[in-house]
Amino acid sequence: MTQPPAKTIDIKTELPGPKARAVLARRDASVVRGLYRSCPIVAETARGAAVTDVDGNTFIDLNAGIGALNCGHCPDKVTDAIHKQADKLLHLCAIVGTYEPYVELCEKLNELAPIKGEKKTLLCNTGVEAGENAVKIARYATGRQAIIVFEGAFHGRSLLGMTMTSKYDLYKRGFGPFAPEVYRVPFPYEYREKPEGMNSRDYDDYAIGQFKKALVAQVDPTSVAAVIIEPVQGEGGFITASTRYLRKLRSICREHGILFVADEVQSGFCRTGKMFAIESSGVEPDMLLTAKSIASGMPIAAVTGKAEIMDAPHVGGLGSTYGGNPVACASAIASIDTMIEHDLATRALEIGKITMGYFMQWKDKHPIIGDIRCDGAMCAIEFVNDRKTKEPNKTAPARVVEEGFQRGLIMIRAGLYSSCVRTLAPLTITDDQLHEAMSALGEAIAVADGEHAKAA
Numbered sequence: 449m450t451q452p453p454a455k456t457i458d459i460k461t462e463l464p465g466p467k468a469r470a471v472l473a474r475r476d477a478s479v480v481r482g483l484y485r486s487c488p489i490v491a492e493t494a495r496g497a498a499v500t501d502v503d504g505n506t507f508i509d510l511n512a513g514i515g516a517l518n519c520g521h522c523p524d525k526v527t528d529a530i531h532k533q534a535d536k537l538l539h540l541c542a543i544v545g546t547y548e549p550y551v552e553l554c555e556k557l558n559e560l561a562p563i564k565g566e567k568k569t570l571l572c573n574t575g576v577e578a579g580e581n582a583v584k585i586a587r588y589a590t591g592r593q594a595i596i597v598f599e600g601a602f603h604g605r606s607l608l609g610m611t612m613t614s615k616y617d618l619y620k621r622g623f624g625p626f627a628p629e630v631y632r633v634p635f636p637y638e639y640r641e642k643p644e645g646m647n648s649r650d651y652d653d654y655a656i657g658q659f660k661k662a663l664v665a666q667v668d669p670t671s672v673a674a675v676i677i678e679p680v681q682g683e684g685g686f687i688t689a690s691t692r693y694l695r696k697l698r699s700i701c702r703e704h705g706i707l708f709v710a711d712e713v714q715s716g717f718c719r720t721g722k723m724f725a726i727e728s729s730g731v732e733p734d735m736l737l738t739a740k741s742i743a744s745g746m747p748i749a750a751v752t753g754k755a756e757i758m759d760a761p762h763v764g765g766l767g768s769t770y771g772g773n774p775v776a777c778a779s780a781i782a783s784i785d786t787m788i789e790h791d792l793a794t795r796a797l798e799i800g801k802i803t804m805g806y807f808m809q810w811k812d813k814h815p816i817i818g819d820i821r822c823d824g825a826m827c828a829i830e831f832v833n834d835r836k837t838k839e840p841n842k843t844a845p846a847r848v849v850e851e852g853f854q855r856g857l858i859m860i861r862a863g864l865y866s867s868c869v870r871t872l873a874p875l876t877i878t879d880d881q882l883h884e885a886m887s888a889l890g891e892a893i894a895v896a897d898g899e900h901a902k903a904a
């Protein structure tokens with residue numbers, strides 16, 4: 449007789465439990481309220497896709513540190529590398545001197561980046577810094593100032609990062625004035641933006657037409673240093689720009705001497721079934737931004753690009769105290785090796801396939817589901833109040849996250865309208881864990897759907 453699969457989710461107390469509630473009360477009293485928290489989990493330990501809280505309850509993580517944990521929580525090879533490096537050298541500062549892990553990581557990223565020819569890399573601390581540095585480098589290399597970004601984009605929360613980010617409501621309200629010379633164009637968001645009756649191919653051309661129009665109506669192309677695009681929008685709700693769109697955009701950039709920057713902070717490192725999402729389109733960026741899963745949770749990010757562009761700024765123009773810290777570099781090297789050794793790109797495709805199977809069943813059953821999307825293991829459900837009008841449903845995602853939490857899931861919302869729930873499971877999640885998580889998620893969606901129907 450076959451045994452039923454061992455369960456990972458193990459909830460022993462009411463949620464949040466007593467110890468968690470005490471820490472949450474301390475958080476409320478001592479930590480700024482502007483720092484959003486998606487779930488009331490107070491984590492103590494974690495391994496793979498499982499997180500155990502301070503009350504001994506175990507959850508399945510469908511968020512993975514917002515995509516930072518493609519190798520899972522605390523992978524052995526990575527924690528070993530961190531311990532070894534911590535015993536040898538904690539810090540020096542790459543502006544002051546050199547340590548081998550910095551160089552080795554840059555060599556690895558240069559090798560992996562889907563860019564031909566000689567490449568160079570700059571290491572920094574977070575995704576937003578990677579974007580900021582790419583803008584500095586692009587401006588220096590081209591002698592131009594303007595930057596083009598997209599509706600729905602998320603590039604971080606510094607002044608320039610926030611300026612390049614879309615979505616006023618959550619990320620920008622009250623924080624202006626913003627940085628100058630940043631222009632925004634529509635992203636090819638088929639579900640919401642494709643005119644009725646138009647096919648996908650024509651829509652790509654239509655969206656490219658909108659981009660071309662911006663070069664007439666908004667900004668002189670000869671003053672544009674770079675276009676920065678997420679090949680799969682992350683915070684925007686997991687929307688993939690098609691190959692046709694990306695290729696046409698690339699060719700417009702080439703025509704006008706505009707640099708093409710792929711922001712792969714969330715879509716990178718095997719998440720979409722390739723090392724980097726842009727590879728699916730065959731488009732070669734001038735610069736590639738990476739962070740998050742590069743180092744399994746250690747704070748480090750990178751800009752990798754064509755050597756002649758990356759080497760444009762003067763000596764001393766780039767750098768930071770901690771960027772490319774030795775321990776974070778060791779973690780990144782071990783994380784990248786783990787992803788390759790375990791072929792996590794292939795695993796992402798399997799996870800996406802299983803997840804999409806569930807999404808399709810739920811879409812048939814629940815009218816609040818407007819759209820379902822999986823690019824590899826970057827999976828999202830978009831909720832609507834009405835399938836015909838596609839009016840965004842902002843209540844359901846929050847309810848799904850809450851109900852999912854009560855059933856042992858860690859999740860977060862997404863989308864320009866906060867109308868999506870995204871799943872970004874660690875790519876090391878087992879099939880049993882994934883099915884268990886999907887079963888809990890299905891129940892949570894059924895609750896939200898039932899409430900919506902009752903209120904209607």
Ligand SMILES: Cc1ncc(COP(=O)(O)O)c(C=O)c1O
Nearest residue numbers: 574575576602603604682713714
């Ligand atoms: C595509 C993208 N770019 C940049 C960032 C900013 O990264 P960080 O939060 O590490 O600054 C994020 C964060 O979610 C992101 O998803």
